[in-house]
Amino acid sequence: DIQMTQSPSTLSASVGDSVSITCRASQTIADWLAWYQQKPGKVPKLLIYKASYLDSGVPSRFSAAGSGTEFTLTITSLQPDDFATYYCQHFGSDSPWTFGQGTKVEI
Amino acid sequence: HVQLQESGPGLVKPSETLSLTCSVSGVSVTSGSYHWSWIRQPPGKGLEWIGQLFYSGINNYNPSLKSRVTISADTSKNQFSLNLNSVTAADTAVYYCRALEAGGGGRGAWGQGTLVTVSS
Numbered sequence: 536d537i538q539m540t541q542s543p544s545t546l547s548a549s550v551g552d553s554v555s556i557t558c559r560a561s562q563t564i565a566d567w568l569a570w571y572q573q574k575p576g577k578v579p580k581l582l583i584y585k586a587s588y589l590d591s592g593v594p595s596r597f598s599a600a601g602s603g604t605e606f607t608l609t610i611t612s613l614q615p616d617d618f619a620t621y622y623c624q625h626f627g628s629d630s631p632w633t634f635g636q637g638t639k640v641e642i
Numbered sequence: 643h644v645q646l647q648e649s650g651p652g653l654v655k656p657s658e659t660l661s662l663t664c665s666v667s668g669v670s671v672t673s674g675s676y677h678w679s680w681i682r683q684p685p686g687k688g689l690e691w692i693g694q695l696f697y698s699g700i701n702n703y704n705p706s707l708k709s710r711v712t713i714s715a716d717t718s719k720n721q722f723s724l725n726l727n728s729v730t731a732a733d734t735a736v737y738y739c740r741a742l743e744a745g746g747g748g749r750g751a752w753g754q755g756t757l758v759t760v761s762s
Contacts, residue, residue, distance in 0.1 A: 573689075579752065584749045585747030624689075637688040
């Protein structure tokens with residue numbers, strides 16, 4: 536089964552900073568990766584699909600790149616609304632579609 | 643526009659079966675455009691993929707839960723369901739149903755989630 540390793544687990548930043556979160560797959564998954572944002576008590580929100588495509592309505596300060604086994608989510612010019620937990624999830628082959636462990640972006 | 647709504651008991655006793663239903667509107671569960679999935683999140687923890695039902699009828703389950711879980715569809719009611727047997731307190735979580743666009747790489751809809759507590 537494909538394992539997803541997300542890092543860091545916690546990221547401390549300030550408004551206006553640029554931050555990056557990494558997700559590594561134990562096997563190649565091409566571009567079958569999504570990124571989500573979740574706030575406490577809320578449903579996860581899709582940010583990025585197919586590794587690098589911004590979902591509708593997602594601000595352009597979010598971007599993502601990668602293919603194969605290494606993927607990165609970048610948030611430029613952090614806004615107060617961006618402080619949340621971020622997850623990656625793969626959709627590779629018939630392997631269980633596991634999530635990364637999550638990255639909490641905090642002040 | 644696909645919309646999902648979970649329903650089911652909020653409290654289940656240990657060793658019993660957790661049963662949840664996801665009502666689907668906006669698309670048929672027999673549509674080849676979507677796969678049907680369940681995800682859970684224990685309090686204060688991360689997201690855990692439980693499994694899914696492909697539009698072809700084939701299931702794919704999390705190996706850690708595979709021996710206890712069944713995901714199936716009721717086409718007459720346009721619903722899909724989750725059954726998890728022999729539950730313990732570790733199964734206490736918010737359970738989400740999800741519709742994933744086939745080939746969409748993550749695009750789709752979420753239910754609003756329902757908290758299920760396992761306790762006697």
